[in-house]
Amino acid sequence: MNYEELGLKVGLEIHQQLDTKRKLFCHCKPDLIEEDEEDVFQRRLRPVRSELGEVDIAALFEWKKGRTYIYHAPRSRSCLVEADEEPPHEADEESIVIALAMAKSFNSNIVDEVHVMRKMVIDGSNTSGFQRTMLVALGGSINVDGKKIGIETICVEEDAARKLKEEGKFVHFKLDRLGIPLIEIATAPDIHTPYEAKKVALRIGQMLRLTRKVKRGIGTIRQDLNVSIKNGAKTEIKGVQKLEIIDKVVEYEVLRQLKLLEIRDELRRRGVTKEEILNQPIVDVTDILEKSESKLVKKALKLGAGAFAIRLPKFKGLLGKEVQPGRRFGTELADYARFWAGVGGIIHSDELPKYGISEDEVRDIMEKLDCADEDAFVLVLAPGYEAREALKAVKERAAAALDGVPEETRAANPDGTTKFLRPRPGAARMYPETDVPPIVITEDMLKRAEALKPKNPAELIEELMTIYKLPKDMAEKMISSVRFDLAYRLVKKYHGKLHSTIVVRTVVDTLKELEREGVEIEGIRDEQIEEVLDKVAEGKVAKEAIPDILKKVAEGLSVEKAIRELDLDKEIDVNKVVREIINKYRDEIEKRGPQRSFGFVMGKVMAELRGKVDGKVVAQAVKKALEELEGK
Numbered sequence: 268m269n270y271e272e273l274g275l276k277v278g279l280e281i282h283q284q285l286d287t288k289r290k291l292f293c294h295c296k297p298d299l300i301e302e303d304e305e306d307v308f309q310r311r312l313r314p315v316r317s318e319l320g321e322v323d324i325a326a327l328f329e330w331k332k333g334r335t336y337i338y339h340a341p342r343s344r345s346c347l348v349e350a351d352e353e354p355p356h357e358a359d360e361e362s363i364v365i366a367l368a369m370a371k372s373f374n375s376n377i378v379d380e381v382h383v384m385r386k387m388v389i390d391g392s393n394t395s396g397f398q399r400t401m402l403v404a405l406g407g408s409i410n411v412d413g414k415k416i417g418i419e420t421i422c423v424e425e426d427a428a429r430k431l432k433e434e435g436k437f438v439h440f441k442l443d444r445l446g447i448p449l450i451e452i453a454t455a456p457d458i459h460t461p462y463e464a465k466k467v468a469l470r471i472g473q474m475l476r477l478t479r480k481v482k483r484g485i486g487t488i489r490q491d492l493n494v495s496i497k498n499g500a501k502t503e504i505k506g507v508q509k510l511e512i513i514d515k516v517v518e519y520e521v522l523r524q525l526k527l528l529e530i531r532d533e534l535r536r537r538g539v540t541k542e543e544i545l546n547q548p549i550v551d552v553t554d555i556l557e558k559s560e561s562k563l564v565k566k567a568l569k570l571g572a573g574a575f576a577i578r579l580p581k582f583k584g585l586l587g588k589e590v591q592p593g594r595r596f597g598t599e600l601a602d603y604a605r606f607w608a609g610v611g612g613i614i615h616s617d618e619l620p621k622y623g624i625s626e627d628e629v630r631d632i633m634e635k636l637d638c639a640d641e642d643a644f645v646l647v648l649a650p651g652y653e654a655r656e657a658l659k660a661v662k663e664r665a666a667a668a669l670d671g672v673p674e675e676t677r678a679a680n681p682d683g684t685t686k687f688l689r690p691r692p693g694a695a696r697m698y699p700e701t702d703v704p705p706i707v708i709t710e711d712m713l714k715r716a717e718a719l720k721p722k723n724p725a726e727l728i729e730e731l732m733t734i735y736k737l738p739k740d741m742a743e744k745m746i747s748s749v750r751f752d753l754a755y756r757l758v759k760k761y762h763g764k765l766h767s768t769i770v771v772r773t774v775v776d777t778l779k780e781l782e783r784e785g786v787e788i789e790g791i792r793d794e795q796i797e798e799v800l801d802k803v804a805e806g807k808v809a810k811e812a813i814p815d816i817l818k819k820v821a822e823g824l825s826v827e828k829a830i831r832e833l834d835l836d837k838e839i840d841v842n843k844v845v846r847e848i849i850n851k852y853r854d855e856i857e858k859r860g861p862q863r864s865f866g867f868v869m870g871k872v873m874a875e876l877r878g879k880v881d882g883k884v885v886a887q888a889v890k891k892a893l894e895e896l897e898g899k
């Protein structure tokens with residue numbers, strides 16, 4: 268695909284949890300906890316009118332779902348601030364200093380005074396109904412592969428509560444995560460390809476880790492993407508947790524927008540109007556399906572649902588059109604029905620006959636709806652009121668297809684596709700927080716920020732090559748690795764004790780290779796990698812054994828236990844093993860001549876020892892034994 272021709276524009280919003288001593292607006296410990304005594308309370312949120320007198324459409328949407336939020340407040344990780352029963356305390360200064368460090372490295376314009384603002388939150392993830400956010404710097408840029416990408420804003424904000432589960436209209440949240448400081452870095456929409464989006468995200472993530480003041484692991488970094496193409500619409504995609512799939516998310520969104528534009532053009536060509544779609548009556552077709560053999564239908568009707576349908580004029584073939592891998596235009600309609608009416612899903616004529624619904628039944632429904640050949644229909648099995656709401660939402664979404672791509676907030680699925688989350692919220696959603704006084708940026712804060720400021724990549728490569736004697740290609744590879752910060756710390760730690768290439772091979776290559784083999788490397792903690800390298804540095808384990816040890820560690824073993832299980836803790840008499848191999852292959856060795864058998868014997872001995880002894884030690888023993896043999 269030619270992304271430039273398509274006019275692709277991507278902006279990133281990176282949210283990263285900071286590793287601070289306290290939460291942003293109280294003194295609770297900023298980490299998650301599984302088991303703890305907790306208080307439980309519930310709230311319902313209600314949309315409020317903004318100062319302009321209009322109700323936020325997104326807020327209204329959430330409220331319409333009639334949800335009740337249940338909050339679980341663990342006693343050791345939350346207080347009255349999280350419960351919204353006490354005003355916020357003064358903001359955590361350390362969080363602001365970290366943001367200042369990032370601002371300095373982007374050459375952003377730092378504000379003189381940081382003001383706390385309230386941003387409306389409507390999904391219940393904050394007990395107060397808003398999130399507190401502070402703008403720390405504006406502007407600046409980052410260089411990625413020689414291209415300048417603008418930075419728009421750098422903010423510090425509080426993380427939301429953690430969603431535990433949804434049970435019908437009840438949504439459960441845990442308050443341990445609420446209030447953990449986050450940095451939010453928003454780039455300008457200067458990114459023009461999916462690959463570039465991933466590169467920029469990786470680079471910003473790397474710089475954040477270089478401050479050594481951010482949390483690591485799944486869930487500590489989240490990306491939102493704004494994606495648009497020419498004639499499409501700005502789509503906000505929330506919650507991409509894995510940096511590695513950013514390119515895919517962008518690629519799939521471009522695909523979706525292109526497909527929606529194709530559907531628009533086809534509908535226009537077929538000559539259907541919005542009014543025609545919106546004027547379609549919702550028809551009760553329960554009588555047709557009453558005697559259906561379909562298990563799905565039988566079950567629904569037994570539970571008191573009815574069958575309701577609408578005609579979608581001239582939509583035949585379009586509902587089954589794939590807009591993203593595994594997702595059809597019909598899926599987009601289903602998303603709307605699900606979210607606006609809470610129904611389980613829809614059935615559309617492009618997929619029928621299916622689910623045991625027969626051809627005759629399809630024909631009867633089409634007849635009752637007055638469907639012509641080019642028409643399609645959507646069927647919903649639900650109680651009357653819900654079904655009508657669902658079909659109204661379907662109708663509205665179908666009519667919007669004539670405009671192309673609707674403005675939406677979408678959520679990323681783990682495979683890189685996305686689903687509808689809610690309509691895009693209105694713009695004016697910020698209000699000043701009067702409970703927290705503004706924070707003046709002092710000289711002292713700027714000085715502390717300077718010390719945390721991440722180095723730039725060119726400087727780092729230079730340092731790695733000259734001081735730590737890393738070959739250029741390895742230094743470059745290390746710089747773009749997701750584990751750069753760990754590798755960098757360990758290269759420094761083992762300087763003079765272990766060659767930097769062993770460290771980088773382990774942290775960057777070995778982990779990647781293990782992942783490719785299907786090993787769950789998330790189970791390997793940084794300290795465990797360090798422990799293995801300690802053993803290598805102390806000469807207790809050969810570097811060749813590192814992959815096997817890490818594999819065992821990923822399965823849940825401790826490093827010590829992995830070493831024992833691999834028999835690496837036994838004293839090995841290398842000379843004895845070499846002698847045994849030489850005796851075993853005596854004939855072959857004599858045929859070749861001992862001097863020319865080095866590689867052969869070396870291979871056999873290393874295979875026998877399977878990484879238990881360093882290659883250099885083995886080589887010496889083999890050389891010595893072969894010389895003796897030659898001398899005889």
Ligand SMILES: [Zn+2]
Nearest residue numbers: 293295345346
């Ligand atoms: Zn607290």
